[in-house]
Amino acid sequence: MTYEGQPLADLTKGRSITVDDYLVTSDPSVYALGDCAEVCGYVLPYVMPLTNAAKALGPNLAGEPTAVSYPVIPVTVKTSCCQGVAWPPEAGAQGGWRIDGEAPDLRAEFYDTNGDLTGFAVTGKRIKERMQLSKGMPALIGNKA
Numbered sequence: 001m002t003y004e005g006q007p008l009a010d011l012t013k014g015r016s017i018t019v020d021d022y023l024v025t026s027d028p029s030v031y032a033l034g035d036c037a038e039v040c041g042y043v044l045p046y047v048m049p050l051t052n053a054a055k056a057l058g059p060n061l062a063g064e065p066t067a068v069s070y071p072v073i074p075v076t077v078k079t080s081c082c083q084g085v086a087w088p089p090e091a092g093a094q095g096g097w098r099i100d101g102e103a104p105d106l107r108a109e110f111y112d113t114n115g116d117l118t119g120f121a122v123t124g125k126r127i128k129e130r131m132q133l134s135k136g137m138p139a140l141i142g143n144k145a
């Protein structure tokens, strides 16, 4: 990683600035969060993960070690013709989709080979089911709270 042609500290091992669940890089004096940070292997460039990370970073900087937690944070696709909310399974996940409803009001659930729900997408009137679907899934990092 460089800034104005000059090398910065080598903090990138993955796709971004790599941090653990305490948001610490390989340099213990440097923390990262937001779009630039890969937290425990996850790059989630939107506001909710950033907010969750900030809740951990504050205490960490104040000397109270606090691990970040990422619940399932579905992405809302905002279009005027058809609203959608999705939490896709991890790239390459093995399993299959079960799809219910008639377009544009669809509910799709992805089950892995153990039969666990690991992703979903809902559109139209079915977006009201997003909370119920999210609650049925394990947190991405740490606890659901």
Ligand SMILES: Cc1cc2nc3c(=O)[nH]c(=O)nc-3n(C[C@H](O)[C@H](O)[C@H](O)COP(=O)(O)OP(=O)(O)OC[C@H]3O[C@@H](n4cnc5c(N)ncnc54)[C@H](O)[C@@H]3O)c2cc1C
Residues within 6 Å of the ligand: 003, 033, 034, 035, 036, 044, 045, 046, 047, 048, 050
């Ligand atoms: C068009 C668009 C729509 C979006 N809509 C949504 C949405 O609806 N919901 C949602 O959750 N998320 C949305 N996002 C994502 C959301 O905006 C980002 O996840 C969030 O802004 C990331 O915050 P950040 O502080 O990590 O980075 P940023 O907000 O990108 O802030 C980084 C700051 O660093 C500054 N900077 C960069 N380089 C340097 C440098 N070398 N020196 C000094 N300063 C520097 C930049 O100017 C910028 O001000 C959207 C993003 C885009 C682009």
